[in-house]
Amino acid sequence: MIASIGYARSIVSNRLLVEAMVRRQFRTKFAATIGGLAWSFVAPLATMLVYWFVFSVGLRVQPVGNLPFIVVFAAAFVPWLTFSESVVTGSTAITENPHLVKKCVFPVEILPFVSVVVSLVTHAFLLLILFVILLVNGVRPTASLLQLPYYLLALVALSTGLSWFAAALNVLLRDTREMLGVVMNLWFWVTPIVWPLEMVPARFAWLFRLNPVLYVAEGYRDSLLGGDPFWTKPLEAAGFWCMTFAVLGIGAFVFRRVRTEFAEVL
Amino acid sequence: MTNAVQVRNVAKRFRVFANPMDRVLEYFDPFRREYGKDFWALEDVTFDVPAGRTIGILGRNGSGKSTLLQMVCGVLQPTRGEIDVDGRIAALLELGAGFCPDLTGRENAEFFCLQNGLTKAETAARLDEIGEFADVGEFFDRPMRTYSSGMFVRVAFAASIHVDPDILVVDEALSVGDARFQHKCFQRVQQLRDAGKTIIVVTHDLTAVVRHCDHAVLLERGRVVDSGEPREVVSVYHELLATGRSDRTLTQRSQPRQDEAPPPPPAKVATGTADVPFEGRTDAVARFAECPQYHSGELRFGDGRAEFVEFAVLADGEPLSSSVPCGATVEILARVYFHDAVEHAVFGFGFFTTDGVLVYGTNTAKSHELVDHVVPGESVVVRFRVTAPLQAGAYFLNLGCNQATPDGPVALDRRHSVLQVEFESAAEFDGLVDLASEFNTVRPQTGLARSA
Ligand SMILES: Nc1ncnc2c1ncn2[C@@H]1O[C@H](COP(=O)(O)OP(=O)(O)O)[C@@H](O)[C@H]1O
Ligand SMILES: [Mg+2]
Numbered sequence: 001m002i003a004s005i006g007y008a009r010s011i012v013s014n015r016l017l018v019e020a021m022v023r024r025q026f027r028t029k030f031a032a033t034i035g036g037l038a039w040s041f042v043a044p045l046a047t048m049l050v051y052w053f054v055f056s057v058g059l060r061v062q063p064v065g066n067l068p069f070i071v072v073f074a075a076a077f078v079p080w081l082t083f084s085e086s087v088v089t090g091s092t093a094i095t096e097n098p099h100l101v102k103k104c105v106f107p108v109e110i111l112p113f114v115s116v117v118v119s120l121v122t123h124a125f126l127l128l129i130l131f132v133i134l135l136v137n138g139v140r141p142t143a144s145l146l147q148l149p150y151y152l153l154a155l156v157a158l159s160t161g162l163s164w165f166a167a168a169l170n171v172l173l174r175d176t177r178e179m180l181g182v183v184m185n186l187w188f189w190v191t192p193i194v195w196p197l198e199m200v201p202a203r204f205a206w207l208f209r210l211n212p213v214l215y216v217a218e219g220y221r222d223s224l225l226g227g228d229p230f231w232t233k234p235l236e237a238a239g240f241w242c243m244t245f246a247v248l249g250i251g252a253f254v255f256r257r258v259r260t261e262f263a264e265v266l
Numbered sequence: 267m268t269n270a271v272q273v274r275n276v277a278k279r280f281r282v283f284a285n286p287m288d289r290v291l292e293y294f295d296p297f298r299r300e301y302g303k304d305f306w307a308l309e310d311v312t313f314d315v316p317a318g319r320t321i322g323i324l325g326r327n328g329s330g331k332s333t334l335l336q337m338v339c340g341v342l343q344p345t346r347g348e349i350d351v352d353g354r355i356a357a358l359l360e361l362g363a364g365f366c367p368d369l370t371g372r373e374n375a376e377f378f379c380l381q382n383g384l385t386k387a388e389t390a391a392r393l394d395e396i397g398e399f400a401d402v403g404e405f406f407d408r409p410m411r412t413y414s415s416g417m418f419v420r421v422a423f424a425a426s427i428h429v430d431p432d433i434l435v436v437d438e439a440l441s442v443g444d445a446r447f448q449h450k451c452f453q454r455v456q457q458l459r460d461a462g463k464t465i466i467v468v469t470h471d472l473t474a475v476v477r478h479c480d481h482a483v484l485l486e487r488g489r490v491v492d493s494g495e496p497r498e499v500v501s502v503y504h505e506l507l508a509t510g511r512s513d514r515t516l517t518q519r520s521q522p523r524q525d526e527a528p529p530p531p532p533a534k535v536a537t538g539t540a541d542v543p544f545e546g547r548t549d550a551v552a553r554f555a556e557c558p559q560y561h562s563g564e565l566r567f568g569d570g571r572a573e574f575v576e577f578a579v580l581a582d583g584e585p586l587s588s589s590v591p592c593g594a595t596v597e598i599l600a601r602v603y604f605h606d607a608v609e610h611a612v613f614g615f616g617f618f619t620t621d622g623v624l625v626y627g628t629n630t631a632k633s634h635e636l637v638d639h640v641v642p643g644e645s646v647v648v649r650f651r652v653t654a655p656l657q658a659g660a661y662f663l664n665l666g667c668n669q670a671t672p673d674g675p676v677a678l679d680r681r682h683s684v685l686q687v688e689f690e691s692a693a694e695f696d697g698l699v700d701l702a703s704e705f706n707t708v709r710p711q712t713g714l715a716r717s718a
Contacts, residue, residue: 017380024377028368103363105339105355106381173290260343263336264280265289 001245004252007109007164014107021114026121040122044081045129048074051194067225071137075224076193076217078126079155083213084184086119090163091170091177098266108262109255112163116156123152134224142226150230151219158212158244164251168258171265193217212247215240268352270433270464271315271338276347278308278333278488307333308488310347315481317352317432320455320465322475322496324503325485331468334485335359335437338466353432353464356382360437362422367411371402374410375425382429392428399450400424420447427454433464452478472500476622497622501565501682508677509567543599544576548645550603551575557685558587561662565682571606572667572678575645579687589688590654598650598685602667604640608678610670611637613648618662618683625656625698631670655700658691 011018029040052070055061061069093111100106134141170176191213197205208214215236222228230237281302283289288301295301308330315321325331336342337349339357364381365374375396379389397406400420402413410418427434455478458465469475475482475496482499484492484506492502550573554560557577579586580597590596598615614629630636630648637646662683668675693700 016386020377020380024366024369024373027373028366099360099363102336102341103357103359104381105341105357106364172293174286263341 001249001253003256004161004164004245004248007252007255010107011110011113014110017107018110018114018117021110022117022121025114025118029118041125041129044078044122044126047081048077051077055194067139068137071134071139071225072221073194074130074133075221078123078130079151079216079220080188080191080193080213081126082119082123083155083159083216084188085122086116086159087162087166088177088180088184089119090115090159091166091180093163093167094171094262095167095174095266101266102263108259109164109252112167112255113160116159116163119159120152120156130224139225141224144223144226144229146223147230148220148223151216151223154219154240154244155216158216158247161244161247161249161251164255165247168251168255171258171262187211187213191217209236209239210243212240212243268317269314270317270319270351270353271466272348272350273311273313273315273334273338274348274350276308276311276334276337276344276349277306278330278337278342279345280305280307306488308337308344308485311485311488311490312347313483313490313493315433315464315466317464318459318462319480320459320467320478321481321483322479322499323466323468323483323485324472324475324499325468326506329485330488331485332359332437335435335466335468339435351433354383355433355435356426356429356431357435358423358426358437359435362410362418365410365418365422368409370409371400371406371413371417371421372397375421378425379429382431384429388430396421396424396428399428399454401447416447423451427451427458431463433466434458436465436467436469438468438470472503473623476500497683498565500622502567504682505565505567505677505680508675508680509569543578544601544647547576547601548603548643549575550605550643554684559685559687561683561686564684566680566684568667568677568679570679571608571669572602572604572611572640574600574665574667574679574681574684575603576601577665577685579685586687589690592690592692593653593655595651595653596687598652598663598665600648600665602646602648602679604642604644604646606642608640608669609638611640611646611678612668612670612675613637613646614664614666614668615650616664617654617656618664619698620660620662623698625661626652626654627664629666629668636670654689655702656689656691657695657698657700658689660686660688662686 048070051073055073056069090112093115094101094108097108097111100111101108131141166176166180190208191211192199192208197208197214200208218227218236219230222230281289281292282305283292283302292299292301311330311334313321323331323334333342335357336359337344338351339355339359340351341357341359364378366377369377372393375393376389379392380386384392400406400417400423402417402420405413405417406421410421413421426436452474455465459478467475467479479496481494482492482496483490484499484503486506491506492499552573553576554574555562557579559579560577576599578597578599580599581590581594583595583597586596600613602611602613604611612629612631614627614631616627617625619625628650640646663685664680664682665684666680667678668680669678691700693702695703
């Protein structure tokens with residue numbers, strides 16, 4: 001916990017550097033390709049199309065309540081994509097910058113956070129597309145939309161904690177990134193994003209509710225589709241933040257523990 | 267005086283593993299079993315860097331210099347001991363480290379400034395200065411991918427000296443770039459020194475160490491083997507490079523051996539002149555301290571199979587008592603006594619300024635005058651004669667006797683700064699050597715030409 005507070009401070013005091021680092025990541029990531037930034041949301045868009053086609057057209061999944069499937073799905077899929085992208089890219093934040101770690105006086109703890117911020121830029125584009133989908137399907141934004149920043153913050157906090165953990169682990173064990181790919185895939189399917197939580201028997205539902213990503217995914221649905229405000233779900237909120245602070249604490253602790261070895265191992 | 271950096275009994279251990287997986291196994295092994303070996307890159311290193319001083323760290327490859335600097339910068343943690351740093355450090359541990367080839371020089375410089383804790387406004391103010399110093403023209407606004415290595419270095423160095431650190435740490439970076447840029451770098455280093463900044467450098471440019479450092483530390487196999495006055499430390503380093511050993515016992519060598527001395531053959535003169543100085547002596551008694559130019563602060567090393575026993579300095583054929591008159595021919599005479607038989611002896615000498623710049627140096631191998639097969643008990647008198655139109659002032663002389671072997675020279679008796687000679691100078695000029703220049707000024711308006 002102490003470690004995560006220290007790191008949060010470091011992020012704040014190094015915010016200019018975070019900003020510069022984000023810009024720099026963008027350059028290297030998108031400079032070499034013709035499509036540039038477009039690629040980072042063409043792929044998720046294609047995935048969304050596939051899911052929509054398979055579930056709505058192929059399997060004829062019924063509209064949820066009075067909303068079309070695609071709308072309910074996309075509203076939760078967008079935060080998921082950002083979550084998974086930021087953790088996966090965050091896991092290589094240290095290993096991909098050996099020079100900064102070994103040869104510079106550099107606050108390396110900001111690097112996993114930088115990956116999260118970079119994912120947020122794609123997130124902004126995804127949100128734009130999401131709004132288009134919503135409008136096309138006749139969903140108008142309501143006052144609930146005002147709580148989106150809160151859920152965004154929740155998403156960032158969770159991703160950052162996991163990124164610290166994954167980035168540190170990946171220094172010791174380069175397989176971490178590949179393993180994360182598998183883990184994220186499984187995680188996606190145990191999270192009620194393409195399927196409704198009502199599908200599971202009520203007595204097991206709590207088990208799925210332990211998943212912190214569900215809180216964010218449902219929160220996005222609430223914000224975008226005009227659901228309940230977040231203060232009407234204090235129990236879920238408490239559960240989520242307990243878990244997220246634990247993840248942040250453990251992530252920062254592991255990061256700090258392994259950090260002394262970064263320069264030796266890389 | 268406060269210390270900017272204090273290094274106390276620092277040791278650094280690396281774990282070395284046969285394959286990368288072992289490291290992970292060891293890290294997570296519940297029984298704390300060992301999978302790798304210890305490698306001590308540094309052991310018991312202690313030194314201080316007083317604020318405002320420039321110190322040089324010398325040592326052969328692998329002696330632990332970079333590891334030490336990385337610990338000073340906080341990139342590596344010492345396994346034992348403590349490093350206290352007082353002030354903001356800017357590090358140049360590797361040239362262009364942290365520079366991103368996809369960004370332009372300007373963007374990278376900006377990043378570097380922010381990384382070193384400058385604010386946005388300060389950074390903006392400095393970018394143009396950096397570009398000007400690096401002198402890469404319009405390339406400053408092009409991706410660094412397109413740079414030549416020289417340009418890369420210039421931008422990297424320019425950035426690191428413009429971030430206004432309290433402590434500048436540079437690892438083997440000063441000796442790159444062309445001569446003009448190097449000169450500029452050293453000027454800037456001088457400015458930083460004048461501004462009271464602390465500088466720690468690792469460099470193989472020994473002349474620079476002597477000129478610019480207040481203090482030097484010599485590392486060998488992770489230990490400090492010498493520390494002190496740069497000129498002396500550089501000499502010990504030379505010795506280390508020449509002999510592979512670093513003990514300074516030879517400097518305090520006891521009486522020469524006088525046992526099994528066979529009847530001495532007559533003295534030889536390397537340069538082939540007829541008159542034999544030193545009154546024809548051929549014994550092994552060391553009389554060098556009697557020479558008025560002898561400098562007792564000399565640094566001496568070698569394996570002792572031969573010894574310089576006597577020196578004499580003549581100016582225009584007369585023993586030199588004060589300073590060398592302007593334009594005089596200087597002769598340096600030295601008698602070398604051989605305790606053992608030596609094939610291929612080589613004698614050399616060099617003139618150094620007081621701040622360690624080599625003015626001129628040569629040896630008998632360069633002039634193809636090998637002295638073959640010297641027998642035990644034999645003396646060789648070496649005579650070097652030069653006309654040295656030098657700037658007025660004191661100069662140090664190194665004299666040396668090596669054995670030439672196929673693997674390179676082996677030091678028999680090397681005497682660094684063994685003689686101190688004062689030179690006078692008639693002409694007034696800047697620099698070290700009087701190149702006997704001539705000036706012509708022409709004033710075309712008046713059609714008058716004057717020679718000076
Ligand atoms: N990360 C590391 N792991 C294991 N050994 C290392 C590591 N870094 C340096 N060493 C070893 O430590 C010694 C000192 O290296 P270094 O400090 O780079 O020397 P120098 O800069 O004086 O040439 C070398 O033998 C090197 O192989
Ligand atoms: Mg090195």
